[in-house]
Amino acid sequence: MLEFEKKIVHVLDCEHNTCILSEGCMKKEDDVIAKMLSSKAEKVFHSASRKRGVFRETSYVKELLVKLKDHSITFETFSQKLAQYVFDKKMEHAQYYVSDFIVALLLKDERRYVLVLDNACTQGITHTVQNEEDSIITEIIPYKALISSTLTAKDRAFLIELSDESLCCVENKVEIEGEKVNFYAEVILQSTTMPSYKESVKSITKLTEEMSDKYEMDEVDIVPKMKSMLVDNIENSKPIQIDEIAEELFAEKPLAKAEFKEELKKQGVPTAIEVEYVKPTRSDKVQKIKTDKGIEIIIPVDYMNTKEFVEFKNQPDGTISIQLKNITHITSK
Template identity: 30%
Template sequence: MYSIEEINISNMIVHILDTNLSVPVISMDEMESNYEIKEFFANHIVKTLNDDSIKNCEFNTDYNMVYTYVKEFASAEDKFIDMSINIANQLFSIMSSNLDIPSADLAIINFSCRSNRYLALLKLNYTNSFIHYTEVENESNINSIIRHRTTLPNMGQKINEAVIIDLSNLDLKVLEKKYEIDGNKEYYLSMHLLRCKTTLSSKEQYNIVKKATDSISKKYFDEDVEKKMEIKQELYNNIEETGEINLDKFADDVFKNNIEVKKEFIENLEKKGLEEPVVTLSEKTITRSFEKQRIKTDNGIELKIPMELYNDPNNIEFVTNPDGKISILIKNVNKIIQ
């Protein structure tokens, strides 16, 4: 996980990309150094780097103008302003032809972190908010509340479109959303602006594994509560040890000698585009996915169980009764808090 203290900002520039205007409002000079603004940008850079939806990408270098601009800047820092203007114009051209893409301010930041130089492209999409507005009528002030469209996300909010480029090797990390391009929903940042090859994010990889696991559990073990618990626990154990899921090992541990089920599980992963033998998960994905396990019964009861207690018979037990119904026994509770 990255922290704000690790981010050292050298250069900042902002261009206004409002598609209600016919042209972008281009800044011809850098922003003045200001602690609060640096903190604002550093905060969003850290949120982006720690986001489990971020994808590792690689430039397609053939006839790629953004790659050319960034490569030139990586070897000549005095090209920062020119590089930023060129990228802003490229992005505005895409946005103005595809009005589903939201207007924004584009902040471009040159920074260092952990002894490496990076370039951040932060697309600060406009949000709607309400502000006060004063009119003077007949020499009297009239205060009103009006809707203001061009508010930027604050430090506590998360931006959902950003690019971080490692200037030592030009590898990219991309956080993006799909918008309608020529009638189809597409990732326009990676496909049209950056023209880069993408991989699945940590969050996407985990979701594919979880959905494939849930599908197999429902199909083959829907009535076997203990087996379903074992599968969840085994997934947790694999991740807890290394922060990774070795898919072959996990399938062997869970499905053991059931070759057909294991084969179906692996095929389900491959159909969804997950072909890597090992899935590495971000700390955020692990925490969010395994902090608690949720159980929902057919009669409407819902339980959230801390993962460390989930498979501990001293704390919770699932009992299959002679009539086939299941009892959930919660043990060693000192008191009920709520």
């Protein structure tokens, strides 16, 4: 259960070089707004793109956080200084977009957090009603200050747990001076981060495919086995252990096992990938197979490992047959 204690909103209009800092927290909002903010906050906790990080000692945000915790500054002052700092860094690095900068104190699972939602305002269409010469005219107009009800690709967010100052970020990389960077993690928070669950799984999947090809293993067998292990860990809330995956997939290929672990280490993938709050996606649960004839089949990974439902047969002429078994009904989609 997530509960907000305080919320304050600042406007960072980098497009027009304008920073509007609120002096007080939000008052009572209606149910629609409360639900929207709670939904966005929950998505930060549950995002598969969430990166865990550690502050560097030189971090200005960490300095502000220490002052907030020891009551040297108020929450309102903390949020103002943070918003101004973010605005200045955006202007410095040419991040010229308009956003509503929400800073909140919240309680979740008996832990207190600072939550920051940098909501990139989107453009939509609305209407305006005008009186002209005793006539009412309704015009359709663009409106550029809309806040989405969910996390979008342009939104940025981070969480800091107050007890131990651990942090995590949800963001897509932006280009600064020709280089793709995690703007909040690297520039704003001045932190070091580990790959997110999503990035880690992408690395594991790609490397599994490469290893199966390099060491002449059956990709149709090994990739679903890997996906099944990931889903099982998530559903049982167990960290994904790279050693266990390597042992299961490459038990009979010691060179592949060693190379698999070493390559993931080089890519920064942690040896134990936390899955707290992570939910398996549809792509985690299925394996897509595409034949050289253009036929595509999507099969649940749990069925790939048993001949009771799916069987692959190598024919004498070198072709492969796929047999689907125990089907009671077929629909066309």
